[in-house]
Amino acid sequence: MATNIPLTGNFKVTCEYKRKGSWAAGWHTGIDLVGDDTIYGTCDGTVTKIGWDNSYGNYITVKAPDGKYHWFCHLSKVTCTEGQKISRTTKIGVMGSTGNSTGKHLHFEIRNSSNKYADNSDPAAYMGIPNKVGDYNSSNYQVDSSSNSSTSNATGELKTLARNTNLRERPTTDSDIIDLYIENTTLYVLEAGVAQANGYTWxxxxxxxxGAEGYMINQNYK
Ligand SMILES: [Zn+2]
Structure with a gap:
């Protein structure tokens, strides 16, 4: 198991993707993360560039299998090389505050296949976390390491868990628990109100x- 998140353990989102502000685009083209210093790959990809930019500081770009480019910026140190094939468990750099940065953090950005500034995809959606300032733990956002997709094709309403809860195989508190998820895990409601059991709507x-499917009590979201 691995994650689509470039950090492990506890981390913070300190500035959301698309926040409006004084950036050249008028909005924040990536997401700012603070946590342990070691930065990991976020896909099975190829390092296409290691560079310096007055805004981004020391940065790495990785081409993902879907043709998009993952940018890792403000690094204090780069621990990969151009042309290197990486995975989600490859240590590629060290968090820093180089370039236009007021404190140590990672600016993680996903550019579409044009690889042009302000032509982006939502990095929070890619990581499977809410695009929201807050505290997170990478262990809650595990993906199958053989998979390069992050988002399911589910079409239900996207919700965020408000508390610890269990995903169950059947709509009852008696059924086997599949897994434990803590608050801020995102999920799709595929079908609302499928059952009433144990005093709850499921x-x-x-x-x-x-991509795991199951049943949850409908009071657990925000
Ligand atoms: Zn940023």
Whole structure:
């Protein structure tokens, strides 16, 4: 198991993707993360560039299998080389505050296949986390390491868990627990109100980042 998140353990989102502000685009083209210094790959990809930019500081770009480019910026140190094939467990760099940065953090950005500034995809959606300032732990956003997709094709309403809860095989508190998820895990409500049991209304849901399906009590979201 691995994640689509470039950090492990506890980390913070300190600035959301698309926040409006004084950036050249008028909005934040990536997401800012603070946590342990070691930065990992976020896909099975190829390092296409290691460079310096007055805004981005020391940066790495990795071409992902879907043709998009993952940018890792403000690094204090780069520990990969151009042309290197990497995976989600490859240590590629060390968090820093180089370039236009007011404190140590990682600016993680996903550019579409044009690889042009301000032509981006949502990096929070890719990681499977909410695009929201807050505290997270990477262990709650595991993906199958053989998979390069992060988002399921579920079409239900996207919700975020408000508390610790269990995904169950059947809509009852008596059924086997599939897994434990803590708050801020994102999921799709595939079918609302599929059952009434144990005094609760149950929804059929799909965990966004893992694709696991099951049943949850419908009061657990925000
Ligand atoms: Zn940033």
């Amino acid at each position: 929804d059929k849901v799909k965990i966004r980042v893992t």
